[in-house]
Each structure stands twice: as structure tokens, then as C-alpha cells.
Amino acid sequence: MSARDHTRSDKLFAEASGLMPGGVSSPVRAFSAVGSHPFFVERASGATITDVDGNQYIDLVQSWGALLFGHAHPEIVRAVADAAARGTSFGTPSELEVEMARTVVGMIPNVERVRFVSSGTEAGMSAARLARGATGRTKLLKFTGCYHGHADALLVQAGSGVATLGIPGTPGVTDGATADTITCEYNDLDEVRSVVEPFSDQVAAILVEPVAANMGLVVPNDGYLEGLRAIADEIGALLVFDEVITGFRLAAGGAQERFQVRADIVLLGKIIGGGLPVGAIAGSAELLDQFAPTGPIYQAGTLSGNPVAMAAGLTNLQMIQADPGIYDRVQERARSLVRGLIDAADHAATVPLYAAAIGGLAGFFFSEDEIINYSQAAATSEETYAKFFRGMLERGVYLPPSRFEALFIGDAHTEDHVDHIVHAAADVFATLR
Numbered sequence: 246m247s248a249r250d251h252t253r254s255d256k257l258f259a260e261a262s263g264l265m266p267g268g269v270s271s272p273v274r275a276f277s278a279v280g281s282h283p284f285f286v287e288r289a290s291g292a293t294i295t296d297v298d299g300n301q302y303i304d305l306v307q308s309w310g311a312l313l314f315g316h317a318h319p320e321i322v323r324a325v326a327d328a329a330a331r332g333t334s335f336g337t338p339s340e341l342e343v344e345m346a347r348t349v350v351g352m353i354p355n356v357e358r359v360r361f362v363s364s365g366t367e368a369g370m371s372a373a374r375l376a377r378g379a380t381g382r383t384k385l386l387k388f389t390g391c392y393h394g395h396a397d398a399l400l401v402q403a404g405s406g407v408a409t410l411g412i413p414g415t416p417g418v419t420d421g422a423t424a425d426t427i428t429c430e431y432n433d434l435d436e437v438r439s440v441v442e443p444f445s446d447q448v449a450a451i452l453v454e455p456v457a458a459n460m461g462l463v464v465p466n467d468g469y470l471e472g473l474r475a476i477a478d479e480i481g482a483l484l485v486f487d488e489v490i491t492g493f494r495l496a497a498g499g500a501q502e503r504f505q506v507r508a509d510i511v512l513l514g515k516i517i518g519g520g521l522p523v524g525a526i527a528g529s530a531e532l533l534d535q536f537a538p539t540g541p542i543y544q545a546g547t548l549s550g551n552p553v554a555m556a557a558g559l560t561n562l563q564m565i566q567a568d569p570g571i572y573d574r575v576q577e578r579a580r581s582l583v584r585g586l587i588d589a590a591d592h593a594a595t596v597p598l599y600a601a602a603i604g605g606l607a608g609f610f611f612s613e614d615e616i617i618n619y620s621q622a623a624a625t626s627e628e629t630y631a632k633f634f635r636g637m638l639e640r641g642v643y644l645p646p647s648r649f650e651a652l653f654i655g656d657a658h659t660e661d662h663v664d665h666i667v668h669a670a671a672d673v674f675a676t677l678r
């Protein structure tokens with residue numbers, strides 16, 4: 246196989262590195278953990294992404310899970326263009342927000358009110374404030390390897406780019422900002438019980454990714470989410486599901502629908518914006534009405550509820566509502582990919598492979614054993630992942646550039662794409678040791 250040409254990407258990366266830290270606007274986009282540097286994108290359509298040197302890739306990152314229907318879906322592009330023509334920002338309420346809020350409240354269980362923001366990070370920081378303000382308590386419990394955005398209080402033992410870059414505690418976050426953040430290993434209820442014991446009347450919220458997708462893909466053990474619900478009820482804490490990834494990806498109603506476990510606050514991001522910057526905090530009227538202006542808890546945003554972003558998000562959600570089979574389809578495709586990868590790895594017999602799929606999420610680790618938490622994920626080889634990543638990229642498959650991220654399967658991925666990916670993987674597995 247002839248090496249791909251990366252001349253223009255390399256040149257842009259050199260320029261970008263002199264203008265932006267690491268040449269990127271967000272650290273997860275750097276290819277540092279896979280011993281490479283990023284390609285620069287010219288355009289993308291459906292399941293494929295094309296770089297400035299004309300190389301095409303089957304994209305399994307899909308803007309980090311923001312896209313469910315693939316890149317540049319015509320309906321969303323049209324909605325964006327129509328909305329932009331009527332004005333890109335009003336700074337005043339619009340009908341689109343009402344429709345969007347009605348749609349979110351209709352789709353997500355146990356939710357009566359929604360506050361729109363512009364990113365998952367904003368949703369996470371606002372939820373922490375709401376939980377503390379509403380309960381009058383200070384402590385937050387989160388799980389190692391879960392990522393809830395980069396707000397100070399939540400940037401403790403975080404997954405995603407923090408794990409990828411091996412940043413222990415982040416400089417610039419004061420001890421004070423994280424003194425009230427408690428961390429536990431994912432999938433271990435006994436640890437949660439013993440850790441909260443001395444503080445049981447001080448915990449404002451338990452925050453969790455109901456399916457962890459920022460330490461690679463780690464699915465919850467049977468009964469785990471029910472157990473967190475029970476502990477939260479016992480100690481009078483709020484249960485916050487960070488559904489920035491799982492929302493509209495596991496089911497139309499997210500993880501609450503999929504696992505039949507109720508959350509007090511739901512964080513949304515990524516898919517909710519249909520590729521534009523939207524996040525949301527959703528929950529009961531009693532809780533959400535404590536935000537200003539109805540309540541005393543301040544939270545605001547100049548571009549919150551932006552009409553172009555609302556148009557993209559609303560169109561995306563309406564496409565989901567119009568297509569009840571979508572979650573079965575994407576899950577079947579994700580499972581088919583995972584089966585193919587496992588068979589190919591078995592056949593090559595060079596490296597052990599553990600893989601899982603749920604909804605439009607897939608993930609794999611180079612491990613003999615099932616991976617149920619961050620410690621186990623972190624013990625897998627970064628070097629093997631890096632070699633695999635580079636081999637796949639050379640064969641036209643764009644995987645996440647870190648073993649601490651999930652693969653995103655959407656409606657644009659076909660069985661032909663899966664075949665291509667599995668064949669490429671078979672080739673690359675054969676070269677691994």
C-alpha cells in the first residue's frame with residue numbers, strides 16, 4: 246500500500262502550531278497519543294471525511310459524537326441556511342427555542358424544564374451550581390475516567406483528553422476548587438457507599454456518565470445505575486446523568502429510557518445541536534426554576550438558544566422522531582463492527598482484543614479481559630493502540646486518536662463501511678505484536 250500524501254496537512258499543521266497551542270482548538274484533536282499529527286479537513290459528507298490533500302477516510306469519530314446522521318446531512322444544512330438567512334443571533338427569545346424545548350421535554354423522560362447553553366462544559370458547570378444551590382450542600386461525587394467538561398470542580402480524575410495527555414491534576418485549578426469533589430472508580434457501588442459514608446449529608450450530587458465513553462467505551466454493570474439511584478435517594482443527593490454522549494445516542498430518551506433509571510438532572514450536548522454548539526441542563530420544574538430569573542441561581546449566555554443552532558438541533562431531533570428504527574439500526578451496525586473486529590483479531594492472533602457496543606457506540610481495548618473501569622483501561626497499551634490507529638488511518642479509517650475515546654456509529658455508516666473497516670483491521674492486526 247502506497248503511503249498517503251499529507252503535504253498540505255503537514256504545512257497547515259506547521260503554521261497552526263505557530264498560531265494556536267499545539268496547532269489545535271481543542272487538545273483531543275492533537276494526535277500526540279498516537280505519535281502523529283492531525284490531518285486538516287477540507288469537507289465531509291455522510292460517513293466520510295476528506296482532508297486537504299484529497300485523502301478520504303471512513304469517519305468513526307463523527308465530530309466526537311455530535312453527529313448521528315453523518316456529516317452535512319441535507320436536511321440539517323437546509324435548516325441552518327434558512328435560519329441564518331433570518332438572522333444569526335437575536336439575543337431575544339425566538340419560536341425555535343420553544344419548539345426545541347418542547348421537543349427535548351417530549352423526548353427525555355422525567356424532564357419538565359430545559360435551560361439551553363452552548364456546550365457540554367457549560368451544562369456540566371451549570372449543573373454543579375444548580376445541584377449545590379438547590380441542596381445547600383457542597384460535595385460532588387464523580388467517577389474516575391468520566392468527563393463532564395473542563396469546569397474547575399469537575400476536572401478531577403477526568404477522562405477524554407485529560408487522560409490521553411496524562412495530565413494528573415490540572416495546573417490553574419486551585420485545591421479549593423476541587424476540595425469538594427470526591428472521586429470513585431466506575432462500576433463499584435461498594436466504593437461509593439464507603440466513600441460517601443462520612444459525608445452523607447454533604448453530597449449535593451452524584452454525577453455519572455450512564456455509559457462511560459471518555460475512557461474508551463465502558464458499559465455499566467447490571468444494577469450499577471439502579472444502585473447509584475438508591476444511594477442518591479438514601480443520602481438525599483441528586484443523581485445527575487451526564488448524557489452529553491448518551492443522550493439521543495442510546496435511545497430517543499437516552500440512558501434513562503434505555504436502562505429505566507430516573508435521573509434528577511440530565512446534561513445534554515453533542516447530538517442535541519446536530520453539529521452546531523448546543524448544550525442543555527434538563528430536569529423537574531422544581532429544580533430548573535431555581536435558575537435565574539425565576540430563582541436565585543445565576544446562569545446566563547449571550548448565544549444560548551442561538552437560532553441557527555436551535556434550527557440545526559431541532560431538525561436533528563425531528564429526524565430522530567420521524568425514524569423510530571434508527572437506534573436498532575445503529576446498534577446492529579455497531580455490533581456488526583465489533584463482531585468483525587473480534588473475529589479479525591482472533592484470526593490474526595497477534596494481540597488480545599476486548600470490544601463492546603451499545604446504541605450508536607462501540608469501543609475496543611487491547612486486553613484479554615473485559616474492561617469495567619478506568620484503571621483497567623489505563624493499563625492497556627498506548628503503543629499498541631497508536632500503531633493500530635496509524636495503520637487504520639493509512640487504510641482510510643479514522644479512529645479516535647486516543648484509546649480513551651469511543652467510536653461513534655451513525656446512520657450514515659453502512660455494512661459496506663463496516664466491511665472496509667474490518668478488512669483494514671485484519672491487515673493491521675497482522676502487523677501488531
Ligand SMILES: *Cc1c(COP(=O)(O)O)cnc(C)c1O
Pocket residue numbers: 363364365366367369392393394395454459487488489490514515524
Ligand atoms: C464532550 C463531553 C462533555 C463536554 O462537552 P463540550 O461540548 O466538549 O464542552 C461533557 N460531558 C461528556 C460526557 C462529554 O462527552
